[in-house]
Amino acid sequence: MDDLTNLQKMVPHTTETLQKERQKASFSIREMDYFINGEQYIEEKNKALEVIRAEPKVFDQRNIYFMSRTEKIEHALIQEKRVQELLRDKKITQEVLQSIYSIMDWHTPFEITRLMFIPTIEQQGTEQQKEAFLNPAKEYKIIGCYAQTEMGHGSNIRSIETTATFIEETDEFEINSPTLSSTKWWVGSLGIASTHACVMAQLYVKGNHIGLFPIIVPIRSMLDHSPLAGVTVGDIGPKLGYNTMDNGFLSLNKVRVPRFNLLQKYITVSRDGAVSRPANINPRITYSTMVFVRANIAANMGRQLAKGVTIAVRYTSVRRQFGELGQPETPVLDYSIVQYRIIPLLAKTYAMIGMSHEFFAQYKKSVNQINNGKFTMLKEMHAVSCGLKIWSSNTGVYGVDTCRHVCGGHGFSMFSGLNEFFNNIYPNMIVEGDNYMLAKQTTSYLVKSAHDINQRKHVELNDTTNMISRFMNIDNQVPPQQLFTWSVLEPSQ
Amino acid sequence: MDDLTNLQKMVPHTTETLQKERQKASFSIREMDYFINGEQYIEEKNKALEVIRAEPKVFDQRNIYFMSRTEKIEHALIQEKRVQELLRDKKITQEVLQSIYSIMDWHTPFEITRLMFIPTIEQQGTEQQKEAFLNPAKEYKIIGCYAQTEMGHGSNIRSIETTATFIEETDEFEINSPTLSSTKWWVGSLGIASTHACVMAQLYVKGNHIGLFPIIVPIRSMLDHSPLAGVTVGDIGPKLGYNTMDNGFLSLNKVRVPRFNLLQKYITVSRDGAVSRPANINPRITYSTMVFVRANIAANMGRQLAKGVTIAVRYTSVRRQFGELGQPETPVLDYSIVQYRIIPLLAKTYAMIGMSHEFFAQYKKSVNQINNGKFTMLKEMHAVSCGLKIWSSNTGVYGVDTCRHVCGGHGFSMFSGLNEFFNNIYPNMIVEGDNYMLAKQTTSYLVKSAHDINQRKHVELNDTTNMISRFMNIDNQVPPQQLFTWSVLEPSQ
Numbered sequence: 005m006d007d008l009t010n011l012q013k014m015v016p017h018t019t020e021t022l023q024k025e026r027q028k029a030s031f032s033i034r035e036m037d038y039f040i041n042g043e044q045y046i047e048e049k050n051k052a053l054e055v056i057r058a059e060p061k062v063f064d065q066r067n068i069y070f071m072s073r074t075e076k077i078e079h080a081l082i083q084e085k086r087v088q089e090l091l092r093d094k095k096i097t098q099e100v101l102q103s104i105y106s107i108m109d110w111h112t113p114f115e116i117t118r119l120m121f122i123p124t125i126e127q128q129g130t131e132q133q134k135e136a137f138l139n140p141a142k143e144y145k146i147i148g149c150y151a152q153t154e155m156g157h158g159s160n161i162r163s164i165e166t167t168a169t170f171i172e173e174t175d176e177f178e179i180n181s182p183t184l185s186s187t188k189w190w191v192g193s194l195g196i197a198s199t200h201a202c203v204m205a206q207l208y209v210k211g212n213h214i215g216l217f218p219i220i221v222p223i224r225s226m227l228d229h230s231p232l233a234g235v236t237v238g239d240i241g242p243k244l245g246y247n248t249m250d251n252g253f254l255s256l257n258k259v260r261v262p263r264f265n266l267l268q269k270y271i272t273v274s275r276d277g278a279v280s281r282p283a284n285i286n287p288r289i290t291y292s293t294m295v296f297v298r299a300n301i302a303a304n305m306g307r308q309l310a311k312g313v314t315i316a317v318r319y320t321s322v323r324r325q326f327g328e329l330g331q332p333e334t335p336v337l338d339y340s341i342v343q344y345r346i347i348p349l350l351a352k353t354y355a356m357i358g359m360s361h362e363f364f365a366q367y368k369k370s371v372n373q374i375n376n377g378k379f380t381m382l383k384e385m386h387a388v389s390c391g392l393k394i395w396s397s398n399t400g401v402y403g404v405d406t407c408r409h410v411c412g413g414h415g416f417s418m419f420s421g422l423n424e425f426f427n428n429i430y431p432n433m434i435v436e437g438d439n440y441m442l443a444k445q446t447t448s449y450l451v452k453s454a455h456d457i458n459q460r461k462h463v464e465l466n467d468t469t470n471m472i473s474r475f476m477n478i479d480n481q482v483p484p485q486q487l488f489t490w491s492v493l494e495p496s497q
Numbered sequence: 498m499d500d501l502t503n504l505q506k507m508v509p510h511t512t513e514t515l516q517k518e519r520q521k522a523s524f525s526i527r528e529m530d531y532f533i534n535g536e537q538y539i540e541e542k543n544k545a546l547e548v549i550r551a552e553p554k555v556f557d558q559r560n561i562y563f564m565s566r567t568e569k570i571e572h573a574l575i576q577e578k579r580v581q582e583l584l585r586d587k588k589i590t591q592e593v594l595q596s597i598y599s600i601m602d603w604h605t606p607f608e609i610t611r612l613m614f615i616p617t618i619e620q621q622g623t624e625q626q627k628e629a630f631l632n633p634a635k636e637y638k639i640i641g642c643y644a645q646t647e648m649g650h651g652s653n654i655r656s657i658e659t660t661a662t663f664i665e666e667t668d669e670f671e672i673n674s675p676t677l678s679s680t681k682w683w684v685g686s687l688g689i690a691s692t693h694a695c696v697m698a699q700l701y702v703k704g705n706h707i708g709l710f711p712i713i714v715p716i717r718s719m720l721d722h723s724p725l726a727g728v729t730v731g732d733i734g735p736k737l738g739y740n741t742m743d744n745g746f747l748s749l750n751k752v753r754v755p756r757f758n759l760l761q762k763y764i765t766v767s768r769d770g771a772v773s774r775p776a777n778i779n780p781r782i783t784y785s786t787m788v789f790v791r792a793n794i795a796a797n798m799g800r801q802l803a804k805g806v807t808i809a810v811r812y813t814s815v816r817r818q819f820g821e822l823g824q825p826e827t828p829v830l831d832y833s834i835v836q837y838r839i840i841p842l843l844a845k846t847y848a849m850i851g852m853s854h855e856f857f858a859q860y861k862k863s864v865n866q867i868n869n870g871k872f873t874m875l876k877e878m879h880a881v882s883c884g885l886k887i888w889s890s891n892t893g894v895y896g897v898d899t900c901r902h903v904c905g906g907h908g909f910s911m912f913s914g915l916n917e918f919f920n921n922i923y924p925n926m927i928v929e930g931d932n933y934m935l936a937k938q939t940t941s942y943l944v945k946s947a948h949d950i951n952q953r954k955h956v957e958l959n960d961t962t963n964m965i966s967r968f969m970n971i972d973n974q975v976p977p978q979q980l981f982t983w984s985v986l987e988p989s990q
Contacts (some may be wrong), residue, residue, distance in 0.1 A: 008729055008748055012676045072565055124596045158906055183505045190906055236501055242562045244909050244916040255501055300984045326653045337597040341933050413651055413683055416737050431909055440834050
């Protein structure tokens with residue numbers, strides 16, 4: 005074949021076009037970066053880039069679109085190993101580690117041991133349990149997952165079928181998932197990586213149903229990683245995205261574990277089967293965790309959409325099509341048909357990131373209050389976090405899709421970077437409460453608040469109820485022209 | 498690992514639930530099938546299923562989600578070979594062949610030789626050219642593609658850079674693509690399969706630019722399939738979907754072909770460089786081809802969406818979540834939050850398929866008129882086909898996405914059948930005129946017609962202009978309450 009490196013250069017060249025576009029900015033890009041991202045975020049990102057550039061072989065992602073799923077997982081595990089070494093040697097912080105994975109733009113089979121298994125033991129384990137499970141987990145001597153969802157049970161957690169029955173004779177729990185629908189399913193890091201699973205099971209003691217609780221179950225041999233007796237475990241197969249994650253299935257056939265393995269912060273079962281729960285636990289605290297997880301999704305979607313918009317804006321700046329005769333064709337970004345699709349998305353990335361700063365500030369405030377026994381902010385935080393999660397994940401996922409479509413044919417190539425990317429962020433609309441399910445949480449709060457305000461009942465004063473009061477304008481306390489900001493704007497503005 | 502075949506059965510069982518749902522139909526499913534699909538379509542589908550079932554090894558698609566791209570292409574080629582044998586032996590018709598591929602639900606690297614290379618020579622070749630290229634193509638002795646799009650030139654066909662220059666000394670054309678942006682790109686069946694390309698090139702004769710014309714260029718050796726001198730050719734790499742198709746690139750460095758290879762129906766260049774075009778060719782005829790291609794996309798999208806809706810309706814019938822205590826959980830299809838997403842899509846599949854029958858009937862009528870030299874229907878057919886292509890591809894692609902989302906977590910698994918499927922139909926929004934570009938064609942026609950009607954100028958009478966006249970209601974000829982069907986409905990209806 006011919007050597008294509010000697011082809012005539014493009015006129016005007018891509019580099020030249022991009023430089024020209026960048027010079028048009030009416031503000032300092034550096035100042036904007038500090039304003040919207042903050043100094044700490046930028047420093048962590050720079051440190052992450054430094055680590056990645058120092059070891060090009062480990063962190064090279066150029067061939068990922070040609071790799072099989074197995075090759076991708078092997079590559080991701082090599083990266084995970086290296087990153088964990090750097091963390092252990094205190095060369096990087098936990099935040100820089102997160103930043104590295106954000107740049108790598110994929111997941112690894114050890115992610116859930118980091119993000120869910122370890123935190124669950126930290127939050128719900130006793131000191132003895134931490135010694136038994138947390139310390140080896142932190143040293144990667146055991147790898148864990150969080151096995152809640154079952155094939156037949158996702159949104160409706162209460163209907164989970166897997167049972168943990170106290171066997172007084174041997175001082176053990178017997179874990180059982182007797183049906184296909186009770187098979188644990190979708191569990192991240194379970195398919196190939198985990199030695200242990202934190203299994204959510206219906207607890208039965210002396211014939212009484214106690215409730216849903218987490219229990220640590222060893223599932224694979226510490227010698228040769230083969231499944232233990234009674235354990236059927238594997239990968240659930242290829243998915244739209246997330247294919248470097250080994251989402252797995254787990255069927256437990258009357259598997260016995262010591263009584264010790266039930267995480268004991270919220271429940272204890274004594275040697276003779278007496279069940280007790282600590283008195284000072286407010287069940288609403290778990291709401292606070294869900295608020296935090298959703299706030300993280302909202303914040304992350306802003307950053308993800310920013311990636312997509314960056315690709316689309318750059319491409320549409322250099323892609324030229326039609327124009328005046330004898331001139332270089334017009335950059336497609338100059339057409340209103342393209343602008344009206346991308347520019348609002350560009351604005352939304354700023355809105356999302358800015359909004360997430362504000363929401364985290366409010367979250368911090370609410371956590372401080374909760375630590376002082378005051379739960380007044382929690383209801384609104386829950387309702388708002390649900391709404392934010394829905395809006396930001398819908399906007400982010402379909403925003404990236406718009407970025408892809410605006411790149412025309414070339415957007416369809418994997419090399420656009422927008423396809424595996426779209427596939428990987430898609431589950432944000434489904435996990436941590438499907439968006440259609442979650443909407444009910446937000447609307448219930450809004451409707452109930454509006455109803456209470458209308459009935460002149462007491463409601464918590466917060467941004468949401470203030471806005472509803474203002475909107476309902478009972479007794480016409482606010483002159484119509486002051487009702488909303490935009491109503492006082494002059495027509496010319 | 499344990500044997501999972503002895504797990505307890507689901508209550509109620511999936512089969513039982515589906516049977517119950519099906520019994521609720523208030524009409525004969527068989528009659529509806531004949532009404533909406535027609536007898537011929539059903540017979541072809543049954544014949545296709547018979548062929549597929551007779552050779553389970555060749556047509557087995559069970560493992561496709563575990564195959565690499567190379568394995569998929571090899572599997573698709575084995576199928577193509579078998580299907581072509583059956584066609585050659587007159588065991589199946591061309592229509593049954595199409596039906597087989599519709600069921601296989603993917604594309605093969607020989608598709609473009611069938612769907613574009615052969616038809617182009619049939620339409621634009623002389624008898625001599627048909628003997629030289631068409632006959633061997635029909636016998637698969639040569640494989641061809643249609644190389645129009647270039648890396649830098651998609652929608653704006655006029656700016657295509659590749660040139661074909663007449664060399665009088667040797668009685669040849671010299672084909673040249675001197676820049677990166679002039680490299681042929683996205684061309685189906687080019688990456689690995691084609692021996693010949695039908696190249697769209699700017700024709701130059703004696704220094705004069707004649708226009709864009711198709712010319713047959715041999716690109717790979719008939720002995721060992723290696724690229725010929727001056728030819729750089731290959732696969733453009735992985736894409737979101739269509740990965741069993743070898744979309745390719747082609748750079749031609751002053752490649753010479755005989756003058757004979759210029760397809761001569763619309764243009765001839767004589768031995769001494771005299772250019773002539775037949776007098777009886779109306780350039781509007783090519784519009785008719787585009788109308789046909791778009792009508793096919795519209796018809797196909799209805800059938801594709803029907804597949805997605807079938808999967809979603811079946812899954813949401815058997816998927817149960819929440820419900821009354823002590824009862825089996827409620828099928829999620831029974832929730833309005835699910836119904837309002839799927840049921841309108843179900844209705845739209847019928848609307849799309851029905852609409853495509855009507856549109857093809859109108860198309861046939863217009864072709865008959867064109868054959869009699871009457872072009873009056875063409876403008877409206879063009880405008881309507883653009884609008885239909887936009888609406889049906891947007892509705893189809895995002896309808897399948899809704900079907901996926903409504904399947905919750907399991908929709909994200911490749912085994913839902915909705916993911917590679919979504920990826921494969923996605924380009925319908927981009928090819929044959931990007932939807933955003935095409936919209937202008939339809940709106941221009943509507944606005945111009947409305948303007949002419951308002952100015953009381955003559956417009957062609959057809960469904961569209963009739964509707965516009967009615968809507969504009971000049972001189973209030975129609976009483977307001979009769980203006981549209983729905984305005985005469987009683988409020989209770």
